[in-house]
Amino acid sequence: MKQRIEDIKNKISKAAIACGRNADSVQLVTASKTVSADKIQEAALAGVKIFGENYIQEARQKMESDELANFSFSQISWHFIGHLQTNKAKYAVKMFDLIHSVDSFKLANELNKHAQNNFKVQNILIQVNIAKEATKSGIYEEEVEALIRKIGHFKNISVKGLMIIPPFYNDPDKARPYFKAVCDLRNHINETITTEIAPNVSMDELSMGMSGDFETAIEYGATLVRIGTSVFGKRD
Numbered sequence: 001m002k003q004r005i006e007d008i009k010n011k012i013s014k015a016a017i018a019c020g021r022n023a024d025s026v027q028l029v030t031a032s033k034t035v036s037a038d039k040i041q042e043a044a045l046a047g048v049k050i051f052g053e054n055y056i057q058e059a060r061q062k063m064e065s066d067e068l069a070n071f072s073f074s075q076i077s078w079h080f081i082g083h084l085q086t087n088k089a090k091y092a093v094k095m096f097d098l099i100h101s102v103d104s105f106k107l108a109n110e111l112n113k114h115a116q117n118n119f120k121v122q123n124i125l126i127q128v129n130i131a132k133e134a135t136k137s138g139i140y141e142e143e144v145e146a147l148i149r150k151i152g153h154f155k156n157i158s159v160k161g162l163m164i165i166p167p168f169y170n171d172p173d174k175a176r177p178y179f180k181a182v183c184d185l186r187n188h189i190n191e192t193i194t195t196e197i198a199p200n201v202s203m204d205e206l207s208m209g210m211s212g213d214f215e216t217a218i219e220y221g222a223t224l225v226r227i228g229t230s231v232f233g234k235r236d
């Protein structure tokens, strides 16, 4: 596993440098759904800093496990990358440094409320359903600006950028238009939404790219690539 992680980190750095970016401008988020706590521990000891989980209960069991409970927050960080139900917002706020998948005003509002109760500013990304797929969560491209205007003044959430899961293709080139679209959308929001309207918004992060297409995503500005299979092998 150590070797696989080194390989992926090298590929990430190379892809960044190839398009004129800094090698350290892209972070690896290791997608660890269905992966056991001991495997995650092995990855953490091999240098993985960020783990992305999809389900609250599964994530909690791993975080509290003997294998992982003793890692400090400076050693590893947990991100939520799955679909988040509003009634789970109160748990998510206690567990995750970044929630990638905020896709409604109601959820953002709930996160803000619970973050306030926990004396925390919760970092979030807005998930965009970039190809308008019926099976995927996320809001449509056209709705992003309005949502950010509505939540941008919330004191206990901080919008850090956008997340997408483009349609799955065997050829990563086919995902290019979606990576480009979300990059353009981010730039547009940066130009139109001022810090006066939305003091807690800084659109620096783009969470996109998985095992099959992260190098292409990096060309379009990905700062967080979510990679599971290439680190842990195929999921059961």
Ligand SMILES: *Cc1c(COP(=O)(O)O)cnc(C)c1O
Residues within 6 Å of the ligand: 031, 033, 054, 081, 082, 165, 210, 211, 212, 226, 227, 228, 229, 230
């Ligand atoms: C599982 C998952 C990934 C990782 O996918 P791989 O193809 O295994 O690299 C990335 N993002 C999300 C939201 C996931 O659920």
